[in-house]
Amino acid sequence: MxxxxxxxxxxxxxxxxxxxxxxxxxxxxxxxxxxxxxxxxxxxxxxxxxxxxxxxxxxxxxxxxxxxxxxxHDVTGIDLIAPDMEHRLRMTGPSTTGYSxxxxxxxxxxxxxxxxxxxxxxxxxxxxxxxxxxxxxxxxxxxxxxxxxxxxxxxxxxxxxxxxxxxxxxxxxxxxxxxxxxxxEDQMVAWRDVYETPEYTFETPEILEIYWNQEQTLGGYTWVFPQGHHRVNVGLGYMMLPGHRPPKDVFDSFIRTTWDFMKTKLNVLDSSGGIAPVxxxxxxxxxxxxxxxxxxxxxxxxxxxxxxxxxxxxxxxxxxxxxxxxxxxxxxxxxxxxxxxxxxxxxxxKQASLDIFRWFLLNVTNDDIDFAFKKGIIKGADLLHVSITGKMDIGMGDKFKRLVAGIGRVPLLRRVNKVAHLMEDIKAVYAEYPSSPEGLKDWQKRLVPIYEAAKKA
Ligand SMILES: Cc1cc2nc3c(=O)[nH]c(=O)nc-3n(C[C@H](O)[C@H](O)[C@H](O)COP(=O)(O)OP(=O)(O)OC[C@H]3O[C@@H](n4cnc5c(N)ncnc54)[C@H](O)[C@@H]3O)c2cc1C
The missing domain is CATH 3.50.50.60 (FAD/NAD(P)-binding domain)
Incomplete structure (x- = not known):
């Protein structure tokens, strides 16, 4: 019993x-x-x-x-901000509505x-x-x-x-x-605080902000998620790669010194670190x-x-x-x-496909991202599409090809194309996930070369 x-x-x-x-x-x-x-x-x-x-x-x-x-607070969209902190893409649509x-x-x-x-x-x-x-x-x-x-x-x-x-x-x-x-290498380390900001007003609490910066948060990002006009969840996370710094140190040296609201009076509601498998x-x-x-x-x-x-x-x-x-x-x-x-x-x-994209993002520089934002090569809708469907059409369009080739970023274009194909390859393997445990080992063997190639892409 x-x-x-x-x-x-x-x-x-x-x-x-x-x-x-x-x-x-x-x-x-x-x-x-x-x-x-x-x-x-x-x-x-x-x-x-x-x-x-x-x-x-x-x-x-x-x-x-x-x-x-x-x-x-209700959320209606997400802003993705380039490392230069000047250019931003707004992502809105049914999949960006939600809650803080x-x-x-x-x-x-x-x-x-x-x-x-x-x-x-x-x-x-x-x-x-x-x-x-x-x-x-x-x-x-x-x-x-x-x-x-x-x-x-x-x-x-x-x-x-x-x-x-x-x-x-x-x-x-x-x-x-x-x-x-x-x-x-398949985990993210993170630190985040939750504050009341009595002296600072978040003007658009319905928009979450994600800041990209490969030098500070390699393979991850800083988030500023308002929870109302005077409350915010702010943090950062990045890949747990050899030699990574403790996330609290990066929070203190980067976030505290960079964002204006961090220099105002803050009532700390919570402050802690965590990890997540990615x-x-x-x-x-x-x-x-x-x-x-x-x-x-x-x-x-x-x-x-x-x-x-x-x-x-x-x-x-x-x-x-x-x-x-x-x-x-x-x-x-x-x-x-x-x-x-x-x-x-x-x-x-979708996770499997985005796991390929994650390896690609690890090898993209701040300069590459600033360039793509400045030239309007990527659109909010493109990035949203990747994150919702796990399918990457960014870089496949004529405009991208012309711009990249014209300015001499052909290697980047090649890498984007390669990654887009690897994402399709992994999806094809997942579409044939085994129907019983007996098929698992052979199926797993098919994943290996695709992820190996993604790490080198
Ligand atoms: C910094 C950070 C920010 C994130 N931000 C977001 C976000 O904004 N949106 C989002 O969707 N996801 C976010 N995530 C991911 C999300 O929080 C997790 O994926 C999700 O909470 C996983 O839920 P879970 O139930 O698997 O695990 P958990 O929420 O971790 O729950 C595990 C539970 O198990 C209990 N437990 C553990 N060990 C034992 C034990 N030995 N005995 C008894 N109990 C035990 C714990 O007390 C806990 O209650 C974030 C993660 C991190 C680290």
Missing amino acids: VDYDVIIAGAGSAGCVTAYTLAKRGKSVLLIDRKDHDTIGLKTCGDALGSHHLKTLDELIQLPSVPRDVIE FNRHKFGQWLLGLAEEAGAEVMASTHVKKLLLTEGKVSGVRVRPSDGDADKDITAYIVVDATGATGMLRRQLPETTPIERVIRK RRPIDTMVDDNFMLVGDAACQVNPVHGGGIGSSMLGGALAGITASDALEAGDTSINSLWPYNPRYMDAYGI
Whole structure:
């Protein structure tokens, strides 16, 4: 006899939505978090979410609308600013509308949804160990923070929703087909503060600002996300490449000295660092009796680092698949497998393509970006198109070719073309994601040369 149908370790956005989906389908769910109940939801984040994610979740699992008191400000667009800080592109459209919200209240709202649906929440409890029976996942060992003794809890399925640490994923046996360790080069380090700015007015709080600067934030960016006229979430993130500086140091030396509002009175509401995986999703997010969701499954957009919407999507698709498997009385890897193609089709294919684009961006200089902005070679709509579809048409047009060739940037043009083709190649491989675990190894072999080429592009 097992204790629960499903144990979910981690009550972030991924864990809560997985719990909500399963509990609504009548499954017994234990949702465990090390934070105490009232602090669940507090997270180092830019606190911005596109409303298209919520529309998808409404269609998929009838997730209710976000309550107004969770939202700090509505967002209608994003400005992308060149390193020279003079040129900017405005991106507007259905995919840039969304919210700047209160992250803590958002997390509490999701937790409440899971509880109302019937999930049992065990807060202030550390998940320490993945339990295996005859080599297969069978539960977890937990340590309550009140000093009580460790306790073993069993379930048909254990879901790792512990965020970027993926602490249960890392404890899987060596024989698992799941990658247990995420390489540093596939992670972003970040620092961000949230302030009230009583002396400074953000004139257009409905527009989020993203500043590109390869010398300060290689492969990443600085964000200034107003949460109203007198409140802001400001931070930076960049690739965790060898020799990278601590993000707090860059925050202090670059952000503090560069932005005017930073020189006014600031009431600090929060200040903390974090990491996020920025790569394609983990190739299989299931094993026998085991599933990964959210950051633990690398379900983050590799270019802009947004992962709230996609982690919720992952949670919903994992919950639906786990529910089907429980009803069939089979929680083996074969039975849980459909979660993989469902996620790859819905979002993973785009992540894989943007992962290629990420390597290209790493090798673009401030000078290249300033040039492209100044000459009007790229448009906001082009960049939006890449980030929404994972398809790069930038650089394919005649205008770009003429300009680049005319000014002697032919190597850049060649690289853009090469990357555009690699993005198409990876999408073709993802369109043939294996329908069962047997096909995984051969499929993974097809990824290798494309990513190798992307790193050199
Ligand atoms: C600086 C920064 C800015 C970002 N900005 C944005 C943004 O503006 N928009 C966006 O969409 N995304 C953003 N992201 C990404 C986004 O925050 C994550 O992708 C998303 O929160 C992932 O949700 P999750 O549930 O997988 O993980 P998390 O939200 O990290 O939740 C994991 C949960 O697991 C719990 N936990 C961990 N280990 C244990 C354990 N051993 N035992 C018990 N509980 C445990 C934690 O307490 C936590 O509650 C940002 C990320 C960073 C780092």
